Amino acid sequence: MKPAHWFAVAVLALIPFALPSQSLVNIAMLTAFSAFLGQCWNISGGFGGLTSFGHSVFFGVGAYTVAILQTRWGINPWLGMPAAFLLGAAVGGAIGAASFRAGLRGSYFALVTLAFSEVFRVLANSLDFTRGGLGINIPLKLSPENFQFADRRATYAVVLVLLAVATLCAASFRRSRFGARLIAVRENEDAAQALGVDLVRTKTAALALSGGLTALGGVVYAQTYLYIDPTIAFGVERSVEMLLVAMIGGAGTVWGPILGGIGLHLIADVSRAWIQTPGFAPMLYGVLLLVIIGVLPQGIAGLMERWRRA
Amino acid sequence: MLEVRALSKRFGGLQAVRDVDLDVADGSITALIGPNGAGKTTTFAMIAGFIRPDAGTVRLAGADLTGLRPDVIAARGMVRTFQITQPFAGLTVAENIRVGAYLRTGDADAATAAAREVGTRLGLGRMLDRPAASLTVAGRKRLEVARALATNPRLLLLDEVMAGLNPTEIDEVVAMIRAIRDGGVTILLIEHIMQAVAALAEHVYVLAEGALIAQGSPRAIAHDPAVIEAYLGHGAAARLAHG
Numbered sequence: 001m002k003p004a005h006w007f008a009v010a011v012l013a014l015i016p017f018a019l020p021s022q023s024l025v026n027i028a029m030l031t032a033f034s035a036f037l038g039q040c041w042n043i044s045g046g047f048g049g050l051t052s053f054g055h056s057v058f059f060g061v062g063a064y065t066v067a068i069l070q071t072r073w074g075i076n077p078w079l080g081m082p083a084a085f086l087l088g089a090a091v092g093g094a095i096g097a098a099s100f101r102a103g104l105r106g107s108y109f110a111l112v113t114l115a116f117s118e119v120f121r122v123l124a125n126s127l128d129f130t131r132g133g134l135g136i137n138i139p140l141k142l143s144p145e146n147f148q149f150a151d152r153r154a155t156y157a158v159v160l161v162l163l164a165v166a167t168l169c170a171a172s173f174r175r176s177r178f179g180a181r182l183i184a185v186r187e188n189e190d191a192a193q194a195l196g197v198d199l200v201r202t203k204t205a206a207l208a209l210s211g212g213l214t215a216l217g218g219v220v221y222a223q224t225y226l227y228i229d230p231t232i233a234f235g236v237e238r239s240v241e242m243l244l245v246a247m248i249g250g251a252g253t254v255w256g257p258i259l260g261g262i263g264l265h266l267i268a269d270v271s272r273a274w275i276q277t278p279g280f281a282p283m284l285y286g287v288l289l290l291v292i293i294g295v296l297p298q299g300i301a302g303l304m305e306r307w308r309r310a
Numbered sequence: 311m312l313e314v315r316a317l318s319k320r321f322g323g324l325q326a327v328r329d330v331d332l333d334v335a336d337g338s339i340t341a342l343i344g345p346n347g348a349g350k351t352t353t354f355a356m357i358a359g360f361i362r363p364d365a366g367t368v369r370l371a372g373a374d375l376t377g378l379r380p381d382v383i384a385a386r387g388m389v390r391t392f393q394i395t396q397p398f399a400g401l402t403v404a405e406n407i408r409v410g411a412y413l414r415t416g417d418a419d420a421a422t423a424a425a426r427e428v429g430t431r432l433g434l435g436r437m438l439d440r441p442a443a444s445l446t447v448a449g450r451k452r453l454e455v456a457r458a459l460a461t462n463p464r465l466l467l468l469d470e471v472m473a474g475l476n477p478t479e480i481d482e483v484v485a486m487i488r489a490i491r492d493g494g495v496t497i498l499l500i501e502h503i504m505q506a507v508a509a510l511a512e513h514v515y516v517l518a519e520g521a522l523i524a525q526g527s528p529r530a531i532a533h534d535p536a537v538i539e540a541y542l543g544h545g546a547a548a549r550l551a552h553g
Binding site for chain 2 (some may be wrong): 175176177180181183184187188190192193194195196198199223240252
């Protein structure tokens with residue numbers, strides 16, 4: 001990436017602020033939101049090779065943290081942000097420490113993460129503390145101090161900042177010690193360990209960072225839609241979408257999730273306009289995942305790289 | 311420098327390594343040889359922490375390292391290479407070596423500079439920015455050594471770095487290993503190629519069926535009847551002597 005490229009990306013990202021209609025801004029916001037969540041997944045799943053099928057666990061923890069803090073104790077949702085980050089990171093650290101100490105990898109790790117997200121969904125469904133299956137309504141009080149925006153452009157701005165933070169994290173992996181070690185672990189665990197890399201610590205830290213950032217996504221969701229329930233927060237569909245965005249765009253690349261977010265939204269929105277069958281979107285996700293794994297393991301970013309070299 | 315005592319490992323019904331004692335003197339090049347299946351790589355894996363020994367101790371410069379994890383042992387200054395090369399295939403050669411350099415510094419510029427310096431010193435200068443997957447067998451063997459050397463070890467464990475190389479390449483690697491030792495790194499190596507062992511090692515240990523059967527200078531080892539029998543079969547030493 002040259003400075004000119006960064007500049008072009010920044011300009012593109014700012015265009016939605018000039019859009020005339022709220023619904024167009026909303027599409028831009030949702031696209032950036034998908035890209036952000038995909039980037040969160042990419043930090044552990046793409047760069048670290050920690051293929052999680054249960055990232056909704058972090059999303060849900062963030063959403064419930066901010067919702068419970070303000071409805072039960074009246075704590076300002078902006079303060080819910082750091083709390084959600086810390087709790088998401090703690091859950092990521094705990095899941096990581098347990099799985100990686102036990103030596104779980106690949107599909108075993110994927111299944112464990114899926115199981116954790118289901119456990120959290122069932123707990124949220126049955127506990128009084130989370131108001132069970134009723135879910136939590138956040139009272140409407142539109143004001144920036146209250147983290148509720150009448151104008152979608154403000155929400156878009158918040159999402160854009162989060163996307164920038166997550167993307168800067170991913171970009172730093174190219175050079176930083178932590179990034180180098182994480183990628184080395186993905187490429188070859190034995191060789192990495194022989195060179196002094198602590199496998200459990202490196203993978204756990206990656207999952208904690210990813211978990212903390214993903215929880216921030218849950219906060220933004222809760223503050224935008226003002227209602228969450230166990231399925232919205234911890235449902236499998238969110239996890240699948242996150243990994244799909246990263247894989248369509250190119251897992252383990254800095255720009256992959258952004259390309260993937262744009263790509264997935266184009267595909268999903270266009271197909272929704274043509275085909276109204278319920279349940280079509282999840283089916284489409286399945287087909288897309290198969291196509292990506294089979295034909296484009298490096299995603300759109302890998303394809304662009306191939307064209308540039310050709 | 312390295313002191314191994316009574317190291318043993320059993321896999322099910324197979325006693326892979328039995329009561330192995332090894333000493334590697336500070337600043338020396340020591341070789342561990344033996345026929346296929348003698349337990350050399352298992353011994354190496356136990357010394358470097360990849361396999362937990364059933365019994366025995368491993369000491370580096372007096373400190374007990376027995377049973378520690380490989381990454382902890384690497385941080386203490388003992389690093390191994392792999393017989394079957396294990397490059398980080400998606401990374402460039404310089405990025406591969408930098409993973410090793412990051413053991414001693416957290417600074418990206420310093421680690422990058424150290425990695426490029428080590429790579430250049432080991433003859434990978436023109437390949438530094440190429441993908442590691444594009445290296446030849448000889449290049450991959452050099453990369454294994456370069457990555458390990460970038461961790462700035464006191465003792466380097468080299469597992470068959472010359473296997474699969476042609477005679478010219480072997481001569482180059484022999485010179486490279488000597489230069490590494492002259493730079494102050496003690497070396498213990500496993501090797502099959504006797505020409506290289508004779509050229510490099512000051513002291514040789516011979517392992518057969520999991521136990522040490524001989525040790526000494528390369529010249530003495532080459533004439534030891536027990537060693538000849540281990541390689542060529544029972545009675546071979548006597549048959550050779552009678553011509």
